[in-house]
Amino acid sequence: MVHVSASHLRKMFKEETGQTLKDFILEVRMKTAMDLLKIPDIKVADIAEQVGYLSSQDVARAFRQATGLTRGNTGI
Template sequence: MINPLGRSPEAMEALFQLIRVELRRVFHQAAGAATASRLAPWQFRRVRERIEAGAPMPGVAELATLCGISPRHLHRQFIALTGKTISAYIETYRIEQAKLLLAAAEVPMKQVAEQAGFSHGNSFARAFRRATGLSPREYRQRSAALTNEASAM
């Protein structure tokens, strides 16, 4: 075999062996980093259970304590897992709760806002419109219309 670089076959084999070892190490670290950047299932379950427990809504520090990690670490891991910040996740949960309340019964808007975890009706209406494109009243009316159409069939 002709060696155009003038290197010994042993030196070339040692170089290739080093490259293989380094590539394995890099790929192993990358695989470990991908799984380490997510919350463990038990941590995410604790966060969800605490959010679902209701008002007052928890802060990041309380949720981090539940998970046994720092608030900053929780924030990073939560985004890596869900693609949302904790506050955006909580707001989405609260809006979904409000949708259920609005569709289910003639609960006054103020009570819907309180049960969904909003302290003021105006902040509830703004958040609801931002999330759904409809005011809570419009959503309730559309839900009632859909329910009436379904029961008429």
């Protein structure tokens, strides 16, 4: 669509932001997940879908790896 290869886009993104595109996407997903975790009645499966994961296990694993926390110890 923008006539730039995926590898070139990743390189340009890193040069402009100092952050990899993968890390940026993970950061946005985790920030959104943290916000959604503040809603007591929302299910992890719904959070997973909203932040782009296929399952609640996938989002829980990514969240735990990114933050070292689980929903039970977020203080939320």
